Amino acid sequence: MKFADLGLSDELLRAVSEAGYDEPTPIQAGAIPSVLMMRDMIGIAQTGTGKTASFVLPMIDILAHGRARALMPRSLILEPTRELAAQVAENFEKYGKYHKLSMALLIGGVQMGDQVKALERGVDVLIATPGRLMDLFERGKILLTGCNLLVIDEADRMLDMGFIPDIENICTKLPANRQTLLFSATMPPPIKKLADKFLSNPKTIEVARPASTNENIAQFLVKTSERGKRETLRRLIEDERIATAIIFCNRKTTVRELAKSLQRHRYRAGEIHGDMDQSSRIAELDRFKTGDINILVASDVAARGLDIKGVSHVFNFDAPWHPDDYVHRIGRTGRAGAKGRAFTLATPSDDEAIDNIQKLTGSKIEVLGRSEPEGGGAAPAEEERAPRGKRKDERKRAPKRDEAKAKPARDEGRKTAPKPRDDQDGPDDGWNGPMPGFLSVGFGS
Structure with missing residues (x-):
């Protein structure tokens, strides 16, 4: 026709x-x-x-x-x-x-x-x-x-x-x-x-x-830890040899911090979120469209409707709280018949969110496995290292029994999707x- x-x-x-x-x-x-x-x-x-x-x-x-x-x-x-x-x-x-x-x-x-x-x-x-x-x-x-x-x-x-x-x-x-x-x-x-x-x-x-997802988009789930997420993301970026990518985060503060982290590692990264005024958003989108930057770190303000040609990859640095947002996020790639690739970084605390996404879309997301160095988790990058000064013997004396008791309480709190905090994007017109x-x-x- x-x-x-x-x-x-x-x-x-x-x-x-x-x-x-x-x-x-x-x-x-x-x-x-x-x-x-x-x-x-x-x-x-x-x-x-x-x-x-x-x-x-x-x-x-x-x-x-x-x-x-x-x-x-x-x-x-x-x-x-x-x-x-x-x-x-x-x-x-x-x-x-x-x-x-x-x-x-x-x-x-x-x-x-x-x-x-x-x-x-x-x-x-x-x-x-x-x-x-x-x-x-x-x-x-x-x-x-x-x-x-x-x-x-x-x-x-x-x-x-x-x-x-x-x-x-x-x-x-x-x-x-x-x-x-x-x-x-x-x-x-x-x-x-x-x-x-x-x-x-x-x-x-x-x-x-x-709520179905585009068949032209290859979807992957990457198991990682909270401490190792940034290094896992950088490894994926290097392995994939991306042309242009959008990285989605749940909070505006995470967007700002991750964009700065990528810039420190010499990636051409920019950011867009609800705390930016409109002229700054337009300028950042123009930089992305013209190739001045090739990685855009974004909150869900960019998840719907923005049609940017040639986005080869989407990364969910945070698994979205609302499963509908997953469909819209990965829809920034694979547009107009093109092929696209989408990666979601998932920590153990994201299990419920991933289950809800798969229930909504009616399909399982392929698991790539743990993309971290051997030895139980990625070493934190320089900007993420724990504060020095904590004595080794103090760490040894940390009561494991208390940690075991605390874990069920944390897990219990995950039965309900977390509510957005002040720094999450909300209505924004x-x-x-x-x-x-x-x-x-x-x-x-």
Whole structure:
């Protein structure tokens, strides 16, 4: 099947061709005709399947007819994070260059005055994070009664970030007879409930089993110890001879420390996490895309939606607490039909997390074995060595019986997945840096 078979306009086909695409992905082939027919739709697709274009392309043709009015956007796309919102904006700019459509981006951290001015001029496409949208709505700066097309993107991520009540509130402000599209990589019960409540007789398009992983990604589990994780990671990097890699950590503090450690070992490593302002994130991503650095240490802020071509490897320095995050993390490699490799470093305390991942995906991860020097664990790297001054005879006198008693208590605490601490990434839709050029309001000639 070709894009020309999907019923898109000649102008849109021209833009798609110039972007280098000829054949649609399965989610695009299934979704685009349904969207053009104005049907409500549920799209279930794993990351890297071309999901964004499956709603951006038909929306451009639908919105080509009609006129925007002040403060009343004609369509609304809800995204969980500012990075995803920016990426959708890039897609509209790329594919909509032969259409005279206006666009605005509502995300936190940007001056509200500039966003209100854009809305006052009238926009065809409004891309927003839920928090900033509700803020402007409550201030009376936006009306949603003229919005006839709603896209809820990355719905399961919205659930993780606690945005479902906001989305339900937003849906009640929109016309009842609107067209609604919901996209999600997984379909947990709360998302199914949301779809049943706000979608009318939707068509469901599923191109992969929920929570399945990409068959083009070779997955490996590497047994290690907590003390030996950094050395194990460096050995894997050397053995694999990576071109580009993303390394995921559970906490922002771990991201910072690991990036510095890799830099001390002369790796071209950078970092991205929720404590960085947006201009710093964009700069770091640009360095990674241009090859200035070839290793990006990241928190889960980069796990979903970011489409960076040519990522050959993904490393989970920490096994993710939520099994859904595993699917999204490793989905940064093996994109657009390419091959990828994913390694997860697992300590004994990660057994439950690994079991939950394998239950979710329905497959076992191949175990490579212990990647450490012989003798019961890797010697800590220089920056990780235990403080000197502890006497050898004091270590010998450490009561083994107390350690044995303590272990069941520690294990008991692992029966429940650990809750994120202050330094873990949470809901994050602020924009704290200058607005990139591609996010300017309006596109097309």
